[in-house]
Amino acid sequence: MALDAESFELLLATVQRFVRERLVPAENHLEEHDEVPADIVKDMKDMGLFGLTVPEEYGGIGLSVSQEVQVNYELGRTAPAFRSVFGTNIGIGSQGILMDGTPEQKALYLPQVASGELVMSFALTEPDAGTDAAALKTRAELDGEHYVLNGTKRFITNAPRAGAFTLMARTGGPGASGISAFIVPSNTPGLKLGKKDKKMGQRGTMTCDVIMENTRVPAANIIGGVPGEGFKTAMKVLDRGRLNISAVSCGTASRILDESARYARERKQFGKAIGEFQLIQAMLADSQAELLAGWSLVQDVAKRFDAKPAHVSDADVSMRVSCAKLFCTEMVGRVADRGVQVHGGAGYINEYPVERFYRDVRLLRLYEGTTQVQQLIIGRALLRQD
Numbered sequence: 001m002a003l004d005a006e007s008f009e010l011l012l013a014t015v016q017r018f019v020r021e022r023l024v025p026a027e028n029h030l031e032e033h034d035e036v037p038a039d040i041v042k043d044m045k046d047m048g049l050f051g052l053t054v055p056e057e058y059g060g061i062g063l064s065v066s067q068e069v070q071v072n073y074e075l076g077r078t079a080p081a082f083r084s085v086f087g088t089n090i091g092i093g094s095q096g097i098l099m100d101g102t103p104e105q106k107a108l109y110l111p112q113v114a115s116g117e118l119v120m121s122f123a124l125t126e127p128d129a130g131t132d133a134a135a136l137k138t139r140a141e142l143d144g145e146h147y148v149l150n151g152t153k154r155f156i157t158n159a160p161r162a163g164a165f166t167l168m169a170r171t172g173g174p175g176a177s178g179i180s181a182f183i184v185p186s187n188t189p190g191l192k193l194g195k196k197d198k199k200m201g202q203r204g205t206m207t208c209d210v211i212m213e214n215t216r217v218p219a220a221n222i223i224g225g226v227p228g229e230g231f232k233t234a235m236k237v238l239d240r241g242r243l244n245i246s247a248v249s250c251g252t253a254s255r256i257l258d259e260s261a262r263y264a265r266e267r268k269q270f271g272k273a274i275g276e277f278q279l280i281q282a283m284l285a286d287s288q289a290e291l292l293a294g295w296s297l298v299q300d301v302a303k304r305f306d307a308k309p310a311h312v313s314d315a316d317v318s319m320r321v322s323c324a325k326l327f328c329t330e331m332v333g334r335v336a337d338r339g340v341q342v343h344g345g346a347g348y349i350n351e352y353p354v355e356r357f358y359r360d361v362r363l364l365r366l367y368e369g370t371t372q373v374q375q376l377i378i379g380r381a382l383l384r385q386d
């Protein structure tokens with residue numbers, strides 16, 4: 001699946017212009033008001049951004065992974081909350097249905113996902129099950145043609161906007177094999193939302209708890225129709241998600257570098273632009289080299305991702321995805337830190353974008369699997385090999 005090259009070039013140029021002319025100028029508003037303006041959300045829908053990864057047969061644009069990472073690089077060049085509005089629709093919220101859903105589930109949900117009429121969100125994490133996702137406790141008990149769900153999901157991105165969740169719950173015994181993935185409409189009786197989380201950064205993104213008390217969901221809403229496959233679905237979805245977080249990290253690093261180089265050209269000390277000092281150049285150079293290394297890795301892994309069937313997991317590709325997530329999210333943390341350093345005291349003042357990005361990028365090393373989870377996956381893969 002891929003968009004033809006010519007249409008893709010046009011789309012990419014449109015996204016670049018949208019980021020530059022619409023989103024970057026709205027960053028201060030976003031920071032102040034903690035919400036994405038409704039007219040921007042409407043423009044996103046009109047541009048088809050909610051359906052970037054949904055196949056054309058279901059009304060989407062049908063990007064390949066190699067194309068998706070390029071779009072996410074561009075979206076990384078502005079505040080993360082903008083992408084977050086549709087990020088779960090093109091990523092972790094809907095990919096489970098796309099990868100493992102039955103034909104009926106795809107036909108019912110994907111067209112609404114593509115148009116943005118339905119916002120989907122991904123609910124895996126719980127108060128006592130974060131990194132150890134296979135230990136999740138939310139129960140799903142079979143009762144006739146329905147499952148009855150009880151439990152709490154935590155830090156769920158876009159839960160307040162969501163019309164439905166891809167939600168992992170335990171239908172069987174302990175461990176990964178007892179977990180099923182459900183499609184849970186947000187208006188199901190017994191489902192309620194917690195209060196909005198107050199976060200360090202990423203203002204304008206929405207996360208909160210999802211609480212289920214005797215929430216009845218049709219058995220037909222198990223993704224793929226077969227219980228016990230939900231953990232694998234979640235891991236496959238996260239593989240693609242993690243690669244896209246890596247692409248976003250590279251885009252954000254490139255924006256921070258641009259901001260830092262501009263400041264270094266304009267700011268004068270000791271009678272000349274600080275960019276003329278080699279110690280400033282060294283910081284910019286380290287960031288540039290690390291950004292290019294990360295971006296090359298992302299593009300290479302994306303090609304390997306595209307070379308396999310979308311719903312099939314490949315341990316070597318998963319290992320490489322984790323290398324990309326580990327390297328790129330840590331890389332953008334260092335780039336943001338140097339960006340603040342190049343700005344000096346001004347970098348600590350929230351008039352400058354680097355102060356905001358410094359806080360925003362901290363989350364990239366945590367969500368969709370911490371750096372330590374990526375290390376674990378890479379380490380295990382190496383020890384499995386001959």
Ligand code: COS
Pocket residue numbers: 124125130131132133134176231232233235236238239313314318367368369370373376377
């Ligand atoms: N694709 C498909 N299947 C996968 C997979 C992948 N990438 N990774 C693991 N699996 C399968 C395994 O093959 C195994 O299946 P079998 O029992 O049939 O062999 C099953 O899933 C369990 O895998 P594993 O034994 O590796 O599970 P662990 O409990 O050891 O967990 C980690 C592994 C820690 C890597 C996993 O729990 C994880 O990624 N945690 C972080 C969760 C996360 O990212 N949370 C963020 C929430 S979204 S913001």
